[in-house]
Amino acid sequence: MRKMRSRTVQPARRFETVLIANRGEIAVRIQRACRELGLATVTVCSEADRDAAYGKASDMSLCIGPSSAAKSYLNQDALLLAARLSEAGAVHPGYGFLSENAAFAAAVEEAGLVFIGPEPSSIATMGDKISAKSAMMAAGVPCVPGPDKELPNDPAVIDQIAAQIGYPVIVKAAGGGGGRGMRVVPNADALQETVALTREEARKAFGSSSLYMEKFLQRPRHVEIQVLCDNHGNAVWLGHRDCSMQRRHQKVAEEAPAPGIPRQTIAPVGAACVEACRQIGYRGAGTFEFLYENGAFYFIEMNTRLQVEHPVTEMTSGFDIVQAQIKVAQGEVLEISQDEVECEGHSIECRINAEDPVSFMPSAGIITALDLPSGPGIRVDTHIHAGYKVSPHYDSLIAKLIVHGATRAEAMAKMRDVLARIRLDGISTNIPLLRALFEDDAFIRGETDIHYLEQWLKQRSAA
């Protein structure tokens, strides 16, 4: 991995111990980065994760609550108490759970600890989709057609906005995300009822009935840009990823770079993302998510945290994103310039989920046998082992298979080989599904959009 040059300019932010406020494979990943930087780690766990091997490998492990995530990994007071007891100097939130909770980030900082992530105000700005879109438009980041303002209550004005955008449109909750709180409106007849339904759903689910409206793109791809920023106005983008292979808005496989997008097309968008980061004073790692259709990019949201799929960018850029997050949090200067960012080859990640490959029902139980492939250009990020008990309490992601090849074809072939060789017994997983998917011609050609997998699954079940 290429290293950031170490130059401490904010010694007050130095810390020796990092509390990892997460679980599973990302806890292991953060633990590895800390260890490589010479930092001690504190892992926290729920009762369900009490026997996790990564807990025993940390310098201190504390059980903070019952198995329910709400009473453990989402319990801010329990996490802060663990940080206090363990005398940790920083908190890494990983992804999910409290990683994009501005109040938690603020509480960490107020407790005198370093939050390894952006400023709470950045999280709050990007958490509200309207303010995020407004900030992106101001920075010149291309956005989906539609006003960067909250939808008013006046039905006549709503009609007018939809007509100006052009049907079909999509109505979204300002506080939503991850595919929740949004509805497509095919024509004017369905508009008012759809707005009313979405408004009520948004109020119940996100505590705010604020909505906005955009053009609905029919067959877009999901392309995202990884950024990294320090506290000193330096920012770079580390290439792009394609995460179009999704089911119910959950990514199944990701790759870097996004196939078929020329450098000259993506480079101005990456530069605009970097400029947006500078304008909002962004700190740490972040991801700009776009829909890509007919050669144009449309910003949808920014994730103010580490992404599950960050390894494919690490594999192509040679840059350790988690280590960089930690160094930035310690006040170090990001001295790598955009000119020094060189992405090479092609990387693909498959998410191994503990779920039935047909019904997608979660599969809990004990892993009776596990044989993970290894070799050049193969990386497996996981916390599981033979004898590990998969809990029904959490997300079904149990491992990430990541491969790197000189070309996309080589990476695809390597992933097929890895999927053929992996052995995981005792529970059901989506490995059979992934094996079939990597034999699909359209996927092999790199011609799939965000709806492709769901259509492919429908065809399979009908056959």
Add this chain to the structure above:
Amino acid sequence: MSDVDFSDPATIALLTSALEAAGVDGVEIEQPASGLRILLAKGSRPFVSGGSKPGGRAATMVIRAPMAGRFWVHHPSWPATARNYPRPVTRMDVLGFIRVGPILLPLRTAVSGRVEKCVAEHDAMVGFGDSLFEIEPHS
């Protein structure tokens, strides 16, 4: 007055912050059925009392930590002599404490019987649900 859950980290965090900010030397909180009584005890170490959480098998009950903290087998004002086990206990006896900053959370037994052993070391960092004592209840 509503019941206060002293095994809730939010409660302990709030109390810890308030006590430290106020520079209070010692607080003893009693929680009779009728309400909450607060006694300031300047000069002694502050502590907060609450309930314990028994669990485990029917024959032997295991007293577990209700939250993360330092396990203290005796009160700081008691002689620092090791307790002998087994020893008899009656319901609501204090078996030990969880210490979080200035707060001591007493661990009370919900049953009468005999403490067979203490399975955690004094001043050890313990987590939620960690085993602390094994009790053989009276039949």
